[in-house]
Amino acid sequence: MERAIVVSADGHASMPTELWAEYLESAYHEYLPLLREQNELSTKTMWILNDLMVGEQNWPVFDQDGAWASGQWKGLWDRDVRIAELDREGVAAELVYFGDVRTNDLFHNVMNAAYPPDVTDAGARAYDRWVHDAFGSQNDRLLLSGAIGSSTDVAGLIAELRWLADRGFVGTYAPGFNWTPGLPPLYDEYWDPIWAAYAELGLVPIVHGGYGMEPGSVHAEIEQATSRVAAKGGSEMDLVIELTSGRFNDTGFFADLTCRKALCQVILGGVFDRHPDLRWMMTEVRADWVPATLRYLDEVFEANRDDLPVERRPSEYWQSNCLAGTSFMHRSEVEHRDEIGVDTLDFGRDYPHTESTWPNTIDYYKILFAGVPKDDVRKILGENAIRFFDLDRSHLAAIAERIGPDLDEITDPDATVEPALVEHLAQRCGVLKPWEGDQRVKALDEALADDLERVRA
Secondary structure (H helix, E strand, O other), X not given: OOEOOOEEOOEEEOOOHHHHHHHOOHHHHHHHHHHHHHHHHHHHHHHHHHHHHHOHHHHHHHOOOOOOOOOHHHHHOOHHHHHHHHHHOXXXXXXXXXXXXXXXXXXXXXXXXOOOHHHHHHHHHHHHHHHHHHHHHHOOOEEEEEOOOOOOOHHHHHHHHHHHHXXXXXXXXXXXXXXXXXXXXXXXXXXXXXXXXXXXXXXEEEEEOOOOOXXXXXXXXXXXXHHHHHHOXXXXXXXXXXXXXXXXXXXXXXXXXXXXXXXXXXXXOOHHHHOOOOOXXXXXXXXXXXXXXXXXXXXXXXXXXXXXXXXXXXXXXXXXXXXXXXXXXXXXXXXXXXXXXXXXXXXXXXXXXXXXXXXXXXXXXXXXXXXXXXXXXXXXXXXXXXXXXXXXXXHHHHHHHHHOOEHHHHHOOOOOOOHHHHHHHXXXXXXXXXXXXXXXXXXXXXXXXXXHHHHHO
């Protein structure tokens, strides 16, 4: 039996609220009462949405092993629980990012209300130190990604990057995740010392779902929806309708064009030309838009070749410098893997989020990879990530030999998954979602108009 090495592109951690004061610098404790108040509103509200998919009524379909019901999601902050869940689902290693609906983050998440830049920075530093204390002893399997603050203090950010690199972190959320008003585009010379530091230190900036949203806008949307429903004496279902008609749906948070725009700015603005060793990751933002976007960017390059600070076609930078962390990957993305670039894909569980493949990852593989050549599956599950992050393959192979999924089992063209579970995963994770293709290229073209004019100038 051959066991696959799995390096999951996406998992999450969250600092328990009772530790906020311990890790946050005392100068910023005055902001904690307001954060606790906001935390109560947002976690209660967001859990109403989450309960639709993972509530007790659905446990007989997706939680037959009792992992969810018994609280194994507590690997959010408990190292031993998290390692147990890696083993149970055959995951040799997993990237770990901040963020979960069960707790707010310390000012540095786009889900937070807006805070001053120095407060956001302090919160990011606090998270980095907590996650290192909580999970750093297992950094062979828990590949830590640091938080990112306001990006308004270049020297402070570079100092934090050095702190992270010295402690074995593999990357951070990409600068600009919290898009502070007044920040220049990512190709501006303002960012060059930062990109140089990432390249020098071997850290990866990671564009994760939610990147670049206006600070406070998400929390404001929650407050406004809650107020409207309360004013008319509405029910929890009325609140669900309010929320899902805005940002909280499949075409909102996870498909926001701001994430794609960041990639386009970096490529067309010559960032990889000035910093050829810089690696760039896109996580939890799908990959079914990548081929059409690269074709569009290649056309832009050909039409403006003499006016752009770029030596190669954008599609070439994608292959040489980028990785797509395909959280809760769709079957259509597997079917189009060669168009995306099979060497640029890495499967992610998104543990333990509602839309994650956990606790059903092994069955999820069977839906994704039935009949798919084993060599492609090896790449998507772990080999690409091992190369991209320069991980110790022999060490991970030894772990996989003990716990990894059976490659024959998950690629068996005749493998079966309970129809009710398939339907549940289609609703929860979008595993059967159709291919996006070029549906949003025109909107992206409009979003990049100002950038193209500035870069050409």
